[in-house]
Amino acid sequence: MANVLDLRRRIRSVKNTRQITKAMKMVSAAKLRRAQERAMAARPYAQMLLNVLESLVRRTDLYNEETGEVLHPLLVEREEKNILVVVIAGDKGFAGGFNANVGKAAQKFINARTAKGQNIDLEPVGKKAIGFYKRKFDAAFYEKTEEHYDNDLSTHYESIRQRKGQIEVAAEHLELLLRTNFEDVTAMARDIIKRYERAEIDSVYIVYNEFKSVLQQRIVVEKLLPIRKLGEHTIESAEERTDEERDAAIRAAESEGISVREPDMTEFEAEAKKFGTADVDYIFDQAPEDLFAHLLPRYVATQLFHALLESTAAEHAARMTATDAATKNAGDLIDSLSLTMNRVRQAAITKEIIEIVSGAAAL
Amino acid sequence: MAEGIQNGLLAVRLVTPDRVLLDATAEAVELPSAAGYLEALYGAAPLLAELGAGEVRLHGGTSGDQKFFVAWGFVEVLPERVTILAETAMHPDEIDRAGAVADLALGHKMWAEAGDDGAKYDEANEITRKAEEEIASADGKS
Numbered sequence: 001m002a003n004v005l006d007l008r009r010r011i012r013s014v015k016n017t018r019q020i021t022k023a024m025k026m027v028s029a030a031k032l033r034r035a036q037e038r039a040m041a042a043r044p045y046a047q048m049l050l051n052v053l054e055s056l057v058r059r060t061d062l063y064n065e066e067t068g069e070v071l072h073p074l075l076v077e078r079e080e081k082n083i084l085v086v087v088i089a090g091d092k093g094f095a096g097g098f099n100a101n102v103g104k105a106a107q108k109f110i111n112a113r114t115a116k117g118q119n120i121d122l123e124p125v126g127k128k129a130i131g132f133y134k135r136k137f138d139a140a141f142y143e144k145t146e147e148h149y150d151n152d153l154s155t156h157y158e159s160i161r162q163r164k165g166q167i168e169v170a171a172e173h174l175e176l177l178l179r180t181n182f183e184d185v186t187a188m189a190r191d192i193i194k195r196y197e198r199a200e201i202d203s204v205y206i207v208y209n210e211f212k213s214v215l216q217q218r219i220v221v222e223k224l225l226p227i228r229k230l231g232e233h234t235i236e237s238a239e240e241r242t243d244e245e246r247d248a249a250i251r252a253a254e255s256e257g258i259s260v261r262e263p264d265m266t267e268f269e270a271e272a273k274k275f276g277t278a279d280v281d282y283i284f285d286q287a288p289e290d291l292f293a294h295l296l297p298r299y300v301a302t303q304l305f306h307a308l309l310e311s312t313a314a315e316h317a318a319r320m321t322a323t324d325a326a327t328k329n330a331g332d333l334i335d336s337l338s339l340t341m342n343r344v345r346q347a348a349i350t351k352e353i354i355e356i357v358s359g360a361a362a363l
Numbered sequence: 364m365a366e367g368i369q370n371g372l373l374a375v376r377l378v379t380p381d382r383v384l385l386d387a388t389a390e391a392v393e394l395p396s397a398a399g400y401l402e403a404l405y406g407a408a409p410l411l412a413e414l415g416a417g418e419v420r421l422h423g424g425t426s427g428d429q430k431f432f433v434a435w436g437f438v439e440v441l442p443e444r445v446t447i448l449a450e451t452a453m454h455p456d457e458i459d460r461a462g463a464v465a466d467l468a469l470g471h472k473m474w475a476e477a478g479d480d481g482a483k484y485d486e487a488n489e490i491t492r493k494a495e496e497e498i499a500s501a502d503g504k505s
Contacts, residue, residue, distance in 0.1 A: 044383060049437070052439075147478075275439055283410045283411070285410065
């Protein structure tokens with residue numbers, strides 16, 4: 001049996017660990033609060049953009065009247081042969097099942113699609129997802145060609161995709177989660193749209209942890225392109241959390257004083273809903289068709305931006321829950337070790353007394 | 364805001380993807396629409412326009428004259444309100460001038476390498492124009 005000194009050392013070590021996890025929990029709670037605020041602050045812009053698009057849809061013909069053909073490439077539904085899957089996980093571990101759960105949902109989707117003979121392009125966001133997929137799959141290969149003509153006055157560059165395997169990693173975004181700014185997300189969206197427009201990919205899905213509030217969270221596979229209906233999230237599949245996970249998250253949030261429900265709509269957000277919808281006849285500076293074409297890619301970028309902000313909030317929430325559980329477990333362990341230590345000490349004392357008493361009796 | 368309306372002032376709001384950057388009033392607002400600068404005054408006709416790169420300038424109003432550099436956006440002008448959606452918006456003194464100079468060079472390089480691809484020319488022109496406007500705004504010349 002361990003002696004009192006060993007036990008005392010162990011208790012001290014567990015106490016130190018508990019202090020660390022407690023600090024981590026507080027940091028995650030603060031980060032979660034900030035991430036939630038950011039997600040809220042980003043809503044008015046997205047809402048306004050959507051309003052303008054919707055009002056433009058009413059003024060433009062999206063379909064060719066004679067053939068019924070869709071006029072904007074981002075709205076065209078093609079047969080899905082090559083699919084792009086954007087997997088948003090985290091940069092760091094110690095967040096419970098956060099990274100693993102996103103990975104599992106992505107894998108399930110990938111398995112279902114590869115079984116149908118479809119090709120998958122992966123675009124992982126966050127260190128964890130990048131590390132995992134890069135080890136497993138090859139990177140996409142582009143053959144670059146250069147054509148010179150007009151006596152070398154003009155050059156034509158082209159890169160052609162050479163597919164080698166059924167699953168390949170098309171791009172990776174290492175820095176995106178560090179400071180999620182809209183400019184970087186727009187660049188990513190533009191790149192995806194380019195590939196979509198030249199039919200390198202036929203549809204785009206994002207796998208991420210949706211975060212409405214501490215209460216309302218789930219892992220979703222959402223269709224980003226083609227756009228089926230403006231302003232609606234086309235959810236392909238969703239994994240709800242277990243009651244146990246939810247209870248743990250609520251307990252952690254409440255202990256840090258974070259509201260578990262979705263915050264109320266801000267004044268700006270309420271006003272954003274009215275943007276571009278006043279009952280007046282607007283003058284358009286440009287042809288509505290042109291505006292629509294310019295706005296649609298931006299809409300895709302806002303969708304992506306939102307997914308990233310929500311995923312970031314979810315990651316902090318998951319880390320807060322995990323560290324809360326760790327703190328609680330450390331407390332339990334300390335209690336149990338203290339009990340054992342007291343028993344051992346008592347046993348030693350009892351033994352000594354018996355020895356003294358027996359010694360006295362023998363005299 | 365009711366006070367502003369009584370005074371014949373426009374309620375001006377500048378919204379970026381990150382947050383609501385500005386909520387103020389002004390007598391007049393200059394806007395860099397994609398087709399050229401336009402100015403909105405109190406009582407203007409309702410208008411929806413795309414914004415290019417350039418400066419949004421507020422004149423008069425409770426918080427005085429203000430300038431913001433914006434790059435691509437969208438504006439809704441109503442008789443008593445101007446709402447600007449801008450992908451990038453910042454004070455002119457926040458502009459990264461060295462970055463803009465680098466972007467200008469990149470724009471020129473892309474233009475030279477665009478070959479026969481129309482979309483690439485558009486992209487190069489967009490980058491060049493944004494960089495030029497950024498430099499002009501940073502230098503206080505635009």
